[in-house]
Amino acid sequence: MNYQPPDIAPEFLGTPEHPNARDLSNFLVHLTSDEEALGSILANGILEAREPHGFTKSLWMVREQHLSTCLTEMPLTELPRMRKYAEYGIAFRKDFVRAAGGQRVWYLDEGSISLRALNGIKDSLIEESSWDHSFWNVTPYVDLVAPGRYSWEHEREWRVVGGLAFQWRDVALVIAPSGSELGPGQAGIAVYDPTQDEIGWWGGEALEISAAVELLAERFDVRWMTADEAGIPWSSREGGYQNVGIALFQGSEAVEEQYAEFPAYVRDRIRDRLAGRIGDVFCVRAEVASHWATVDEEHRRWLEEEGLPG
Structure with missing residues (x-):
């Protein structure tokens, strides 16, 4: 043909x-x-x-x-x-x-x-x-x-x-x-x-490339939340968040983990976009949900064992 x-x-x-x-x-x-x-x-x-x-x-x-x-x-x-x-x-x-x-x-x-x-x-x-x-x-x-x-x-x-x-x-x-x-x-x-x-x-x-970076930054919020949002207790004595079994990341570390496959200049622009929050401590939403679900289940079982109302 x-x-x-x-x-x-x-x-x-x-x-x-x-x-x-x-x-x-x-x-x-x-x-x-x-x-x-x-x-x-x-x-x-x-x-x-x-x-x-x-x-x-x-x-x-x-x-x-x-x-x-x-x-x-x-x-x-x-x-x-x-x-x-x-x-x-x-x-x-x-x-x-x-x-x-x-x-x-x-x-x-x-x-x-x-x-x-x-x-x-x-x-x-x-x-x-x-x-x-x-x-x-x-x-x-x-x-x-x-x-x-x-x-x-x-x-x-x-x-x-x-x-x-x-x-x-x-x-x-x-x-x-x-x-x-x-x-x-x-x-x-x-x-x-x-x-x-x-x-x-x-x-x-x-859309300009800057708008594409904006969209990538929005994906960051879908996956991550701050330690305060996750309800992780702060220890004044230790000067940091308590270890409750949830992995914590500095803002720059979270960006590196989320966008590791992107060129460095794209990660830099995302950091700029998150500039006001880059100093915060973050954790993965899915891990937080799983952790507190486990804690709630353990607490429920303890209440049952003690014969206390839930």
């Missing part, structure tokens, strides 16, 4: 110079494997640079300079070709990524004159141990093509060294199959369903 490109809305096709071109795109897409990964990206407001890329990425001396995040310039009409790899993604306008330092990847054939020239520079710098040379700012954007073994030109790859931070207003499109529930319900962004070849919209106004 021949591949049939989907019918994409005109505003997501072409470029300003060539608005009717189906083989060109004004958008760059980062694809990811599942809903949880995409939800994390949307909540954190960053595409993290977790892996090194480029033809010199194996040199540990410059590994940090090669950590980057990847996007594709493939037109949206071609994204269904990538279904076997990923059905989730997030798209940005090319100008936004370029302003953040993003660049196209330059694929060179093995044995080509260009690659030999770059290898000559690389070998000289390695011999001189010149690890702060500007050459290493170029190499993350250069990769090899070996026909029959590996060839990625069809992906039209871009990379951003160090990752890509964004606000909600920077997101042009979210890519997800129908039935997905992404993040805490942010709105105002187009959603492309690659399984149905359709574009829909979340209604309402788009």
Whole structure:
């Protein structure tokens, strides 16, 4: 069966110079494997640079300079070709990524004159141990093509060294199959369903990343309560709360425990949001409820044993 490109809305096709071109795109897409990964990206407001890329990425001396995040310039009409790899993604306008330092990847054939020239520079710098040379700012954007073994030109790859931070207003499109529930319900962004070849919209106004942090902070109150709210007695003699068998956390410790999987800058912003309470002592609501239920049951049994009214 021949591949049939989907019918994409005109505003997501072409470029300003060539608005009717189906083989060109004004958008760059980062694809990811599942809903949880995409939800994390949307909540954190960053595409993290977790892996090194480029033809010199194996040199540990410059590994940090090669950590980057990847996007594709493939037109949206071609994204269904990538279904076997990923059905989730997030798209940005090319100008936004370029302003953040993003660049196209330059694929060179093995044995080509260009690659030999770059290898000559690389070998000289390695011999001189010149690890702060500007050459290493170029190499993350250069990769090899070996026909029959590996060839990625069809992906039209871009990379951003160090990752890509964004606000909600920077997101042009979210890519997800129908039935997905992404993040805490942010709105105002187009959603492309690659399984149905359709574009829909979340209604309402788009939330800023600061609003997403607000929602994360609200989750904190769902799980945690202060020691005073839990009814834990205070000991003036010991200068602290009595040990009644409930684990207690300082505010900063509770934030670390709750949001351990989020980047440090997100945890910092949540601490700022909780600034007036960060010095309080907290405990987990579920543990408090279980503890006092046990205490109440033990007290009831004691009353029965003593023949006292409950």
